[in-house]
Amino acid sequence: xxxxxxxxxxxxxxxxxxxxxxxxxxxxxxxxxxxxxxxxxxxxxxxxxxxxxxxxxxxxxxxxxxxxxxxxxxxxxxxxxxxxxxxxxxxxxxxxxxxxxxxxxxxxxxxxxxxxxxxxxxxxxxxxxxxxxxxxxxxxxxxxxxxx
Amino acid sequence: xxxxxxxxxxxxxxxxxxxxxxxxxxxxxxxxxxxxxxxxxxxxxxxxxxxxxxxxxxxxxxxxxxxxxxxxxxxxxxxxxxxxxxxxxxxxxxxxxxxxxxxxxxxxxxxxxxxxxxxxxxxxxxxxxxxxxxxxxxxxxxxxxxxx
DNA sequence: AGAAGAGTGGGAAAATGTGGGGAGATGTAG
DNA sequence: CTACATCTCCCCACATTTTCCCACTCTTCT
Numbered sequence: 001x002x003x004x005x006x007x008x009x010x011x012x013x014x015x016x017x018x019x020x021x022x023x024x025x026x027x028x029x030x031x032x033x034x035x036x037x038x039x040x041x042x043x044x045x046x047x048x049x050x051x052x053x054x055x056x057x058x059x060x061x062x063x064x065x066x067x068x069x070x071x072x073x074x075x076x077x078x079x080x081x082x083x084x085x086x087x088x089x090x091x092x093x094x095x096x097x098x099x100x101x102x103x104x105x106x107x108x109x110x111x112x113x114x115x116x117x118x119x120x121x122x123x124x125x126x127x128x129x130x131x132x133x134x135x136x137x138x139x140x141x142x143x144x145x146x147x148x
Numbered sequence: 149x150x151x152x153x154x155x156x157x158x159x160x161x162x163x164x165x166x167x168x169x170x171x172x173x174x175x176x177x178x179x180x181x182x183x184x185x186x187x188x189x190x191x192x193x194x195x196x197x198x199x200x201x202x203x204x205x206x207x208x209x210x211x212x213x214x215x216x217x218x219x220x221x222x223x224x225x226x227x228x229x230x231x232x233x234x235x236x237x238x239x240x241x242x243x244x245x246x247x248x249x250x251x252x253x254x255x256x257x258x259x260x261x262x263x264x265x266x267x268x269x270x271x272x273x274x275x276x277x278x279x280x281x282x283x284x285x286x287x288x289x290x291x292x293x294x295x296x
Numbered sequence: 297a298g299a300a301g302a303g304t305g306g307g308a309a310a311a312t313g314t315g316g317g318g319a320g321a322t323g324t325a326g
Numbered sequence: 327c328t329a330c331a332t333c334t335c336c337c338c339a340c341a342t343t344t345t346c347c348c349a350c351t352c353t354t355c356t
Contacts (some may be wrong), residue, residue, distance in 0.1 A: 005228060020312090089311085130222075234346085236303085
């Protein structure tokens with residue numbers, strides 16, 4: 001169910017990012033949707049998931065609400081359709097790469113309904129910053145500490 | 149019931165870790181789930197237990213909640229399914245090994261529903277640091293009374 | 297001592313990831 | 327409108343990684 005896993009990927013000089021084989025198997029067509037994430041990363045959606053998420057946003061948006069208009073600008077407007085080439089790679093536009101500080105070495109995170117593309121250095125720093133809170137949230141869920 | 153015990157294990161040059169015979173007997177299928185732990189170690193789950201823990205998190209996750217997204221990134225996304233080969237070994241990915249400083253000589257700790265994989269040097273140091281607090285916590289439970 | 301089981305190492309085939317050349321499309325300036 | 331430059335996509339080739347299988351040693355039990 002969904003796409004999971006964390007992968008080290010590289011983006012070559014031509015802006016091509018090759019999808020790990022495990023993920024290639026989960027894609028039916030040749031298209032994916034790429035847009036800006038809420039953190040310093042890009043989001044990569046399967047078409048059907050993108051359809052669902054974006055429709056939910058668009059349908060719920062009020063023309064007169066500044067907030068929802070902002071969400072549309074940030075999330076829907078920058079979205080672009082990317083196609084997977086025969087070697088299993090997608091091309092990232094230089095403008096999206098630059099806006100999220102992506103360099104050669106990146107992570108691809110499977111987050112279930114979508115994937116996230118992070119620059120390695122950016123993500124390592126982010127994870128470090130958030131680690132204490134993450135641990136606390138995990139414990140709040142009961143984690144594996146519950147004895148059955 | 150559950151998996152108990154502390155074992156010295158070695159990880160060979162190809163990243164293969166052989167499970168002690170006592171543990172092999174407790175595994176029904178050929179699959180285990182490997183992910184990052186809260187401390188400097190990896191967690192190795194039995195599939196059914198992983199299913200329970202991860203489902204609890206995923207079902208409760210909101211796309212816009214930073215906390216639950218972080219927990220997904222930290223615990224669920226890095227998870228990988230590993231299969232046990234005919235010699236009773238599992239392959240650890242180099243990225244997970246590196247993130248937890250695992251070298252050749254490691255410990256495998258049975259923690260009931262999951263196992264933990266620690267680098268020997270890292271664990272010895274950790275245990276040293278925590279020993280005072282552990283003793284105190286134990287006394288807080290009522291000394292020789294069982295912890296449920 | 298012999299047999300069976302456990303742990304370790306290594307080789308070969310297959311799959312995966314990466315780089316680069318070149319044809320075609322697109323765009324720009326003269 | 328043409329010539330030139332740029333960008334994109336497609337294809338092939340190479341190197342590395344992964345996977346699978348087999349062989350050997352050491353311990354343990356009979």
